[in-house]
Amino acid sequence: xxxxxxxxxxxxxxxxxxxxxxxxxxxxxxxxxxxxxxxxxxxxxxxxxxxxxxxxxxxxxxxxxxxxxxxxxxxxxxxxxxxxxxxxxxxxxxxxxxxxxxxxxxxxxxxxxxxxxxxxxxxxxxxxxxxxxxxxxxxxxxxxxxxxxxxxxxxxxxxxxxxxxxxxxxxxxxxxxxxxxxxxxxxxxxxxxxxxxxxxxxxxxxxxxxxxxxxxxxxxxxxxxxxxxxxxxxxxxxxxxxxxxxxxxxxxxxxxxxxxxxxxxxxxxxxxxxxxxxxxxxxxxxxxxxxxxxxxxxxxxxxxxxxxxxxxxxxxxxxxxxxxxxxxxxxxxxxxxxxx
Numbered sequence: 001x002x003x004x005x006x007x008x009x010x011x012x013x014x015x016x017x018x019x020x021x022x023x024x025x026x027x028x029x030x031x032x033x034x035x036x037x038x039x040x041x042x043x044x045x046x047x048x049x050x051x052x053x054x055x056x057x058x059x060x061x062x063x064x065x066x067x068x069x070x071x072x073x074x075x076x077x078x079x080x081x082x083x084x085x086x087x088x089x090x091x092x093x094x095x096x097x098x099x100x101x102x103x104x105x106x107x108x109x110x111x112x113x114x115x116x117x118x119x120x121x122x123x124x125x126x127x128x129x130x131x132x133x134x135x136x137x138x139x140x141x142x143x144x145x146x147x148x149x150x151x152x153x154x155x156x157x158x159x160x161x162x163x164x165x166x167x168x169x170x171x172x173x174x175x176x177x178x179x180x181x182x183x184x185x186x187x188x189x190x191x192x193x194x195x196x197x198x199x200x201x202x203x204x205x206x207x208x209x210x211x212x213x214x215x216x217x218x219x220x221x222x223x224x225x226x227x228x229x230x231x232x233x234x235x236x237x238x239x240x241x242x243x244x245x246x247x248x249x250x251x252x253x254x255x256x257x258x259x260x261x262x263x264x265x266x267x268x269x270x271x272x273x274x275x276x277x278x279x280x281x282x283x284x285x286x287x288x289x290x291x292x293x294x295x296x297x298x299x300x301x302x303x304x305x306x307x308x309x310x311x312x313x314x315x316x317x318x319x320x321x322x323x324x325x326x327x328x329x330x331x332x333x334x335x336x337x338x339x340x
Contacts, residue, residue: 004028004029004030004031005029005030005031005069005070005299005302005303006031006033006067006068006069006070007024007030007031007032007033007068007069007070007071007072008032008033008034008035008036008054008062008065008068008070008071008072009021009024009032009034009035009036009071009072009074010035010036010037010059010062010071010072010073010074010075010083010087011036011037011073011074011075011076011079012035012036012037012042012043012046012074013037013074013075013165015074015097016035016046016072016074017046019291020072020074020291020295021035021046021050023291023292023295024295025050027295027296027299029299029303030299032050032052033052033053033054033065033067033068034052034053034054034055034056034062034065034068035047035052035054035055035062036055036056036057036058036059036061036062037055037057038057039057040055040056040057043055043056043057059083059086060086063086063087063090063092064090068092069092069093069302070092070093070094070095070120070298070302071087071092071093071094071095072095072096072097072124073087073094073095073096073097074097076165076167076173076174077099077101077102077173077174077175077180078102078172078173078174078175080096080097080099080100080101080102080106080110081101081102081106081109081110084096084110084113084114084121085109085110085113088110088113088114088116088117088119088121089113089117091117091119092119093119093120093121093302094114094119094120094121094122095121095122095123095124095295095298096110096121096122096123096124097124098123098124098125098126098184098185098188099175099180099184099315099319099322100123100312100315100316100319101175101319102174102175102176102180103175103319103323104316104319104320104322104323106319107312107315107316107319108316110312111312111313111315111316114312120298120301120302120305120308121311121312122297122298122301122308122310122311122312123308123310123311123312123314123315124294124310125185125188125189125192125310125314125315126290126291126294127185127188127189127290128188128189128192128290128294128309128310129289129290129291129293129294129297129309129310130286130287130289130290131281131286131289131290131293132259132260132261132262132280132281132286133189133192133193133259133290134293135262135277136193136250136257136259136262136264137192137193139257139264140193140194140195140250140257141195144254144255144264144266144275145250145252145253145254145255145256145257145264145266146252146253146254146255147227147252147253147254148194148229148250148251148252149228149229149230149251149252149253150229150230150231150232150251151190151194151229151230151231151232151248151249151250151251152231152232152247152248152249153186153189153190153231153232153233153234153247153248153249154186154233154234154235154236154245154246154247154248155182155183155185155186155234155235155236155244155245155246156234156235156236156239156241156244156245156246157182157236157237157238157239157244158239158240158241158242158243158244159237159238159239159240164181168181169213169214169215170214170215171214171215174215176215176216176322176326177206177213177215177216177217177219177237178215178216178217178218178219178235178236178237179206179216179219179221179235179322179325179326180322181235181237182235182236182237183219183221183233183235183322183325184318184322186233186235186246186248187221187223187231187233187318187321187322188314188318189248189259190231190233190248191225191231191314191317191318192314193248193250194225194229194231194250196314196317197225197226197227197229198225198226198337199223199224199225199226199231199317199321199324199337200223200224200225200226200336200337201223201224201334201335201336201337202221202222202223202224202321202324202325202328202334202335202337203221203222203328203333203334203335204219204220204221204222204325204326204328204329205219205220205221205329205332206218206219206220206329209238210237210238216329217236217237217238218234218235218236218237218238219233219234219235219236219325219329220232220233220234221233221234221325221328223321246260247259247260248260254266254267255267255272260283261280261283262276262277262280263276264276264277294310297309320337320338321337324336324337
């Protein structure tokens with residue numbers, strides 16, 4: 001077997017400790033050699049617990065670790081651009097957790113740096129790697145549902161005690177509210193499943209119902225896509241319900257499909273037939289598998305010099321759409337999205 005890829009992690013918060021580190025430590029082609037976090041004690045404790053030889057609070061020292069080939073950026077969004085540029089300048093392959101940046105301009109700078117460095121840069125959109133998403137993508141690529149006419153999707157979290165990092169509600173750090181947290185993920189998976197058509201216009205509205213919060217907690221947006229497809233995306237942190245809702249419904253001329261749970265219905269000989277693959281995974285297993293497949297994909301893209309499924313080019317396009325969504329909210333009108 002070829003030598004293992006020497007990897008490190010910048011930012012050892014919840015996603016790193018609960019997901020990325022356990023998965024990378026088990027991966028047969030990865031050697032986890034370094035961690036870095038502004039809280040030096042936390043970095044040291046995580047390194048000690050997971051038998052990782054190097055820890056630091058200094059990103060420059062981290063990037064100079066001998067033999068370091070690739071890294072994961074799991075820090076707050078406002079640091080993504082600076083850390084990505086530094087890593088690419090040091091000729092490291094980079095995985096950046098979602099969202100890629102706070103703005104389209106920042107995402108564009110990262111994309112240019114990746115192209116100049118000729119290094120791999122992958123964006124952590126794990127929903128693309130859910131087994132049910134990949135099954136549905138195959139159906140839609142094969143045109144099994146006919147021409148898709150409209151899509152309705154949403155991620156509406158029940159109103160509850162806030163358990164996320166506080167920086168998520170600071171737009172100077174996060175880039176925005178629920179649209180940058182949940183909306184971007186729903187928008188991304190829908191566009192990817194549709195084959196990444198261009199988004200032509202957006203009309204959106206946002207509300208703030210959470211007292212004392214300076215970012216939106218609910219966004220309703222309607223996108224007109226190339227080819228005449230209509231896409232409605234709802235996202236909220238404050239659903240008045242006893243359970244969170246996450247869904248996507250795709251309607252075509254020859255069939256329909258849904259995610260969460262996966263269901264595919266197709267017109268066959270004049271009848272509607274359920275053609276959903278048998279025995280779908282439980283939601284918790286879909287979630288776990290998405291990260292496992294995502295990180296393995298990053299490893300294989302490095303190993304075999306492949307373009308990632310979740311590319312920086314896709315991320316730049318999505319950030320342009322997000323920017324237009326916020327402009328539509330601010331100006332209370334439909335916004336045309338310029339060609340990028």
